[in-house]
Amino acid sequence: MNRRFIVVVERVPPTKLNAITEHFEAKGFRFWHWFQPMWLLIAPDDSYTVLKIREEMRRFMPLRARFIVLHYTGKPVWAARTDPKAFSWLHKNWNELSEE
Secondary structure, eight states: OOOEEEEEEESOOHHHHHHHHHHHHHTTOEEEOOSTTEEEEEOSSTTOOHHHHHHHHHTTSOTTOEEEEEEEOSSOOOOOOSOHHHHHHIIIIISOOOOO
């Protein structure tokens, strides 16, 4: 099963952004977080759904903060203009999801 997700947040203080990143890391997600309000995620197992990630995100979000969780399926297609170091993770993890 495809375990790729995209999470985008709005109106979240930097301390909460750090807490969200630490949460994903502790849960075993592989992630790309080069743009502050967004994470590209690869879940550690097939139990994760958009609803499960949404529920986990709620505890970090201030009352008026908005966010969206998207399940990314299909062939990965992307283009970017960012720090060249950011591309390493994308090429290794987002292009092809190896079976574990």
